[in-house]
Amino acid sequence: MHQILCAHPEIAQSQRTIYSYIESGVFKDFGVDNFSLKEQVNRKRAKPKYKKRREPVNFEGRRYADYLHFMAQNPHTPTVEMDTLYNTPSGPYLQTFLFEKTAFMIGFLHKEKTSQSMANTLNILQERLGCELFSRLFPLLLTDRGSEFEKHSLFELDAQGQSRLSIFYCDPMQSSQKPHVENNHNYVRDIIPNGYPLEALTQEDINRMFSHINSTPRLSLADKTPYETFCFFHNEQIAKLLNITPIRRDDVTLKPSLIFAQKR
Numbered sequence: 001m002h003q004i005l006c007a008h009p010e011i012a013q014s015q016r017t018i019y020s021y022i023e024s025g026v027f028k029d030f031g032v033d034n035f036s037l038k039e040q041v042n043r044k045r046a047k048p049k050y051k052k053r054r055e056p057v058n059f060e061g062r063r064y065a066d067y068l069h070f071m072a073q074n075p076h077t078p079t080v081e082m083d084t085l086y087n088t089p090s091g092p093y094l095q096t097f098l099f100e101k102t103a104f105m106i107g108f109l110h111k112e113k114t115s116q117s118m119a120n121t122l123n124i125l126q127e128r129l130g131c132e133l134f135s136r137l138f139p140l141l142l143t144d145r146g147s148e149f150e151k152h153s154l155f156e157l158d159a160q161g162q163s164r165l166s167i168f169y170c171d172p173m174q175s176s177q178k179p180h181v182e183n184n185h186n187y188v189r190d191i192i193p194n195g196y197p198l199e200a201l202t203q204e205d206i207n208r209m210f211s212h213i214n215s216t217p218r219l220s221l222a223d224k225t226p227y228e229t230f231c232f233f234h235n236e237q238i239a240k241l242l243n244i245t246p247i248r249r250d251d252v253t254l255k256p257s258l259i260f261a262q263k264r
Contacts (some may be wrong), residue, residue, distance in 0.1 A: 001037075005215055006223045007249035059145070059169050062152060064177050067142060067168035081181035082143040084113065085188060092198045093148075094206065095121055096188070098138070098181035103221060104214055104230035105184050106207050106242050109198070115151035122165075126158060128241055134164065137238070141167040142178050187213045190254040205259040207243040212258060215247035225249075 001015055013021075020029060023034055072079065078101055085094040085107075091109045095118050108121045126134040143149045149169070158164045170177040191209050192198070214227040221229050227246050231239055239245075 002219060003249070003252070006217045008010065008116035059150075062166075062168050064168065064171045064174070070166065070168070071138075077139050078137075079140050080138055081178040082141050082149070083178065083185070084118070084146060084148055085183045085185060085192075086113070087192070087194055087196060087198055092201070094108040094187070094188070094192075094198070096181060097112045097138075098184055099230065100180050101189050102233060103180065103184065103218055103226040104239075104244075105181070105187075105226065106210055106244065107188075109201065109203050109206055113146075115148055115154050118148050119151070122155060123159060125242075126164065129238075131158075131164070133238070137234075140166050141165060143167065143172065144175065144178065145172060177187050184213070187216065187254060191256055191258055193256060196256060196260060201259060203243075209259055210243075211245045212247050212252050214244055215249065215252050216254065217249065 001018055005011055005015055005018070012017075019037075022032060025033065073077075075086055078099065081098040081100060083096050083098075085096060086092065091111055091113060093113045094107050096105060096107045098105045110117045110121075122138065125138070129137065134250070141155060149155070149167075149235050152167050155167045156163060158258055188209070191212075211227075214230070215225050217223045217225050221225065224232075225246075227239060227244065236246075
């Protein structure tokens with residue numbers, strides 16, 4: 001609702017008033033009711049599942065405490081949060097990157113959930129962007145301790161063995177230490193809910209999804225979109241190199257029909 005009112009200043013009613021109208025059935029004849037509000041529908045609370053993880057020695061010097069120390073010494077270094085989403089353990093897998101300062105997010109499909117596969121995305125991006133621009137956009141990665149990220153040398157070193165970035169890992173079971181990418185996954189789950197098949201999706205589908213997500217205005221960005229904010233700090237050509245295009249606010253779609261309409 002905030003996104004609609006932000007795009008249409010001619011609507012005089014407040015956000016709270018519009019919600020009251022919806023809840024009282026004013027727009028029911030137009031197909032809008034309480035079930036149209038994703039946060040209004042009660043969901044069954046998932047039981048927490050805790051999995052004890054080993055702590056490989058290769059996390060030495062790259063733990064979250066080391067990240068905090070590094071940022072204290074280098075406060076202007078931008079952080080890129082990295083994560084993985086999937087609907088079935090056998091894949092496919094969606095590797096996501098969130099540029100913390102702009103809330104700008106990109107993603108890449110993978111058939112394998114391995115460090116080699118995930119690090120190969122960085123190889124492709126470095127080749128596409130060039131070393132200088134890549135280092136400016138990806139100087140530091142913050143991620144979890146998933147097995148697909150634990151071989152840190154594959155991420156930190158390029159194909160010639162040269163250092164290209166620093167990588168740090170959150171503490172075990174502490175996803176709150178990379179909150180931006182975790183929160184932004186809510187937009188992804190609006191379009192790719194649990195249970196939907198990822199096998200039929202292409203990278204073009206993923207690019208289209210993130211173009212819509214990045215064109216959604218955010219209260220945290222003073223009603224600017226992540227795309228607009230990213231282009232302010234960088235430029236439209238760089239966003240294009242990352243396969244993200246702007247979408248008119250009235251055309252933004254955050255539903256499965258955006259990429260599944262022709263596949264189900």
